[in-house]
Amino acid sequence: MSDAEEFQLPEWAQLIDQGGPRERYVAATPMGEFTVHTHGGQVTSWVGHGRERLWTSETAEYAVGKAIRGGIPVIFPWFANGPGGERKPSHGLARLATWELAGWGTTDEPDDTMDLQFDLGEQDLDPSLRNTGDWPSGVRAHVQVEIGADALIIRLTLVNYTDEPVSCEAALHTYLAVADVEDAVIEGLDGVRFYDKVARREDVTDQPVPFGDEVDRIYETKEPVVLCDGTHSLRVGGQLGSSDAGPRPAQTVVWNPGRDKGPGIADISDWRGFVCIEAAAIGVDALVIPPAGSGGGDVPFGFSTLTQTLTLLPTEQLR
Numbered sequence: 001m002s003d004a005e006e007f008q009l010p011e012w013a014q015l016i017d018q019g020g021p022r023e024r025y026v027a028a029t030p031m032g033e034f035t036v037h038t039h040g041g042q043v044t045s046w047v048g049h050g051r052e053r054l055w056t057s058e059t060a061e062y063a064v065g066k067a068i069r070g071g072i073p074v075i076f077p078w079f080a081n082g083p084g085g086e087r088k089p090s091h092g093l094a095r096l097a098t099w100e101l102a103g104w105g106t107t108d109e110p111d112d113t114m115d116l117q118f119d120l121g122e123q124d125l126d127p128s129l130r131n132t133g134d135w136p137s138g139v140r141a142h143v144q145v146e147i148g149a150d151a152l153i154i155r156l157t158l159v160n161y162t163d164e165p166v167s168c169e170a171a172l173h174t175y176l177a178v179a180d181v182e183d184a185v186i187e188g189l190d191g192v193r194f195y196d197k198v199a200r201r202e203d204v205t206d207q208p209v210p211f212g213d214e215v216d217r218i219y220e221t222k223e224p225v226v227l228c229d230g231t232h233s234l235r236v237g238g239q240l241g242s243s244d245a246g247p248r249p250a251q252t253v254v255w256n257p258g259r260d261k262g263p264g265i266a267d268i269s270d271w272r273g274f275v276c277i278e279a280a281a282i283g284v285d286a287l288v289i290p291p292a293g294s295g296g297g298d299v300p301f302g303f304s305t306l307t308q309t310l311t312l313l314p315t316e317q318l319r
């Protein structure tokens, strides 16, 4: 199915470079601009208040079987190598697949927004990744990328058409642009328990995140955090929802490879230029996607959502 044949694109969106992993949609709206590559259903640019807010590597590879380094990779159905540590490829299948444009929308005042929506099912995977038992059968993934005057909201919805609950992991692996990671500060993590993937232990501290060193932490956050790089500030919040339960906070993963490992990663052009702040549902906090009918009535599906909201803070507008 060709996206362009299925949908009449709105005048603010444009399809560029048809075919292959460089194919992308650019949405140029009065609130700013964003780009989504169909490879990975991955946001690769967000220009808000006239400035690029995401980091995408200058040496990123746009190739079948490779994940694009930067932007907002969609991680599903497992994080890293999964709960048991044996699953491959790292970070699941969704970021390697070609997603299809599924729709677009707008809302009016008082909260003007515009969005593009993308869809992925098992049959859209590369043939080598299909029917292996790795993709949860009967589940479809949906991504909505919504831009507002001060925010970008990305929502991953996992729809379960089966009669059984489905367990999976998911993350929105956002690479945020910073002037220099060693000057970056994340507010809102003091006293928040985290699993330190570098030290391999649980910890809690009120010391600043030691950027410059390798940082790889899964925080049990309850509230949004704020990223400041000395000049700009952005609030980052993650939330989970489902057809059978109210909203709850997502975990927050903070990652930067640091001065020892960063320079050795070929598709990272500048390890100092980003901080990953990811909304996640991992391990004991993995998602259980409710079955069909879980929302009541005869609804033929259940669903879980993982949403990340990136908000430019008011001080930004005063610059």
Ligand SMILES: O=P(O)(O)OC[C@H]1O[C@@H](O)[C@H](O)[C@@H](O)[C@@H]1O
Pocket (backbone or CB within 6 Å): 067, 080, 090, 091, 173, 197, 216, 217, 253, 255, 278
């Ligand atoms: O190189 P990848 O597969 O994109 O992963 C990057 C990083 O992603 C983070 O989410 C993980 O916590 C890190 O452990 C990992 O190194």
